[in-house]
Amino acid sequence: MKKILVANRGEIALRIMRTARRMGIQTVAVYSEADRNAPHVRFADEAILLGPAPSAQSYLLGDKIIEKSLELGVDGIHPGYGFLSENAVFAQKVADAGITFIGPDPYSIEVMGSKLAAKEAVKKYHVPMVPGIEQAITDVEMAKEIGRRVGYPILIKASAGGGGKGMRIVDREEDTQEQMERAISEAVSAFGDGSVFIEKYVTGPRHVEIQVLADRHGNTVYLFERECSIQRRHQKVVEEAPSAILSPEMRKAMGEAAVRVAQACDYVGAGTVEFLVDIHRDFFFLEMNTRLQVEHPVTEMITGLDLVEWQIRVARGEKLGFTQDDLKIDGHALELRVYAEDPLNNFLPSVGTLSRYRLPEGDGVRVDGGYTEGMEVPIYYDPMLAKLVVHAPTRTEAIQKMKQAIADYEVEGVNTTLPFGRFVMDHEAFVSANFDTHFVQHYYTPDKLTESQKDAAEVAALLSLKLYLQEKDQLRVTDPAKSNWGRRAKA
Numbered sequence: 475m476k477k478i479l480v481a482n483r484g485e486i487a488l489r490i491m492r493t494a495r496r497m498g499i500q501t502v503a504v505y506s507e508a509d510r511n512a513p514h515v516r517f518a519d520e521a522i523l524l525g526p527a528p529s530a531q532s533y534l535l536g537d538k539i540i541e542k543s544l545e546l547g548v549d550g551i552h553p554g555y556g557f558l559s560e561n562a563v564f565a566q567k568v569a570d571a572g573i574t575f576i577g578p579d580p581y582s583i584e585v586m587g588s589k590l591a592a593k594e595a596v597k598k599y600h601v602p603m604v605p606g607i608e609q610a611i612t613d614v615e616m617a618k619e620i621g622r623r624v625g626y627p628i629l630i631k632a633s634a635g636g637g638g639k640g641m642r643i644v645d646r647e648e649d650t651q652e653q654m655e656r657a658i659s660e661a662v663s664a665f666g667d668g669s670v671f672i673e674k675y676v677t678g679p680r681h682v683e684i685q686v687l688a689d690r691h692g693n694t695v696y697l698f699e700r701e702c703s704i705q706r707r708h709q710k711v712v713e714e715a716p717s718a719i720l721s722p723e724m725r726k727a728m729g730e731a732a733v734r735v736a737q738a739c740d741y742v743g744a745g746t747v748e749f750l751v752d753i754h755r756d757f758f759f760l761e762m763n764t765r766l767q768v769e770h771p772v773t774e775m776i777t778g779l780d781l782v783e784w785q786i787r788v789a790r791g792e793k794l795g796f797t798q799d800d801l802k803i804d805g806h807a808l809e810l811r812v813y814a815e816d817p818l819n820n821f822l823p824s825v826g827t828l829s830r831y832r833l834p835e836g837d838g839v840r841v842d843g844g845y846t847e848g849m850e851v852p853i854y855y856d857p858m859l860a861k862l863v864v865h866a867p868t869r870t871e872a873i874q875k876m877k878q879a880i881a882d883y884e885v886e887g888v889n890t891t892l893p894f895g896r897f898v899m900d901h902e903a904f905v906s907a908n909f910d911t912h913f914v915q916h917y918y919t920p921d922k923l924t925e926s927q928k929d930a931a932e933v934a935a936l937l938s939l940k941l942y943l944q945e946k947d948q949l950r951v952t953d954p955a956k957s958n959w960g961r962r963a964k965a
């Protein structure tokens with residue numbers, strides 16, 4: 475493989491091209507009119523303008539991307555995440571053009587793109603699944619029958635859905651008909667496919683996913699787990715590896731189940747198997763993501779592997795250079811997604827120009843980003859500025875390192891989720907690892923952020939006062955812990 479085109483933008487396009495260049499492979503960027511001066515375009519050896527800013531007129535133009543690839547002699551296309559990454563038709567067209575798709579085969583993408591086809595495929599592989607049915611259902615009486623069998627609440631899910639789209643909770647039998655009609659009509663308008671199925675609703679679950687890697691020679695390994703429960707409205711905000719709640723036995727059981735899911739769809743490359751973990755620490759297969767995920771860096775930090783390098787090597791037909799027994803977890807990694815969103819205003823996108831933009835650095839600090847000072851945040855795409863990733867020997871040290879990195883991260887011109895990240899790092903439930911997917915819902919309100927900012931400001935004020943008094947050697951210093959106005963700062 476001599477030349478790779480990256481069919482993506484922003485931080486992930488840059489991150490993929492960096493590895494390609496290190497491997498001595500030429501890089502081709504694609505871009506929209508809004509991204510003319512973007513770092514991923516500047517970094518690439520060659521770049522192709524696709525069209526106007528909206529994705530449908532640029533980054534989603536699969537045929538145009540293939541046509542340009544053929545003109546430039548591209549021999550591999552990496553889709554990144556989002557856009558065309560889980561489009562089986564695109565993957566097939568790339569292959570038909572004689573170009574290597576750096577990802578799984580179209581068959582794997584197609585099977586895992588349908589929740590029902592996925593359940594059907596993994597059924598014979600002894601993978602735990604949530605009690606429910608594995609067929610599309612339209613009959614309300616049958617739905618009620620299943621509800622009685624598994625117990626309410628139940629969850630109606632769209633087969634074509636994913637990432638939380640097209641789900642409806644049913645608390646009582648009498649609501650079944652109404653919710654089912656809604657679920658079907660939502661699925662039809664969102665996906666053009668009204669197939670829905672039913673699962674028992676798992677309350678207070680954690681979201682734990684397993685990274686897998688497979689070659690074309692029958693070798694599949696798991697690269698341990700990522701804990702992704704800190705999310706809001708199905709948008710992950712903080713991820714970590716390993717999960718603080720998995721025992722070595724559970725890690726092995728989940729890892730081996732994930733490998734079987736991969737084998738069930740003849741998977742090749744890097745993929746992620748999502749599980750729900752309930753309060754009894756039982757785990758259930760949810761779905762498989764057939765792409766490189768946003769949060770892959772935490773896995774890279776604890777395994778020492780470059781996942782993009784292995785995607786490329788496997789796509790070239792190489793064997794995995796290691797076995798499961800060679801893999802060990804080294805330390806603990808955390809990732810904070812830094813979005814240009816306002817955590818004080820319902821996380822609304824915060825557009826503007828990065829009038830000041832300075833990144834934290836240091837040992838065990840990694841920033842995967844696609845922005846520099848002076849750049850504007852475009853409204854057309856995901857507003858993620860960067861992923862702030864830290865790696866330390868223990869979870870406690872990783873949290874400390876993340877707090878310092880957040881403090882060192884300077885952004886002016888747009889609001890970001892950095893203060894929200896500090897709120898998470900400071901929260902007792904996060905520190906004690908006692909949380910589930912409802913963390914944000916349960917604990918976060920905008921006033922918590924202003925409170926903790928005020929607390930921090932008060933502590934700082936007290937410290938500087940104390941230093942001032944000490945230096946001046948005036949009076950006898952009152953112990954701030956005993957004074958009235960110090961009490962709030964300590965709370």
Ligand code: MV4
Pocket residue numbers: 604629636637638639673674675676677679680681702703705708748750760761911
């Ligand atoms: C569930 C569930 C509870 N019970 N399925 C949401 C995204 C999609 N991948 C599946 N999701 C869920 N499926 C059953 N039977 C709760 C969720 C869920 C969730 C899952 C992972 C991460 C965050 C979540 C937030 C809300 C609900």
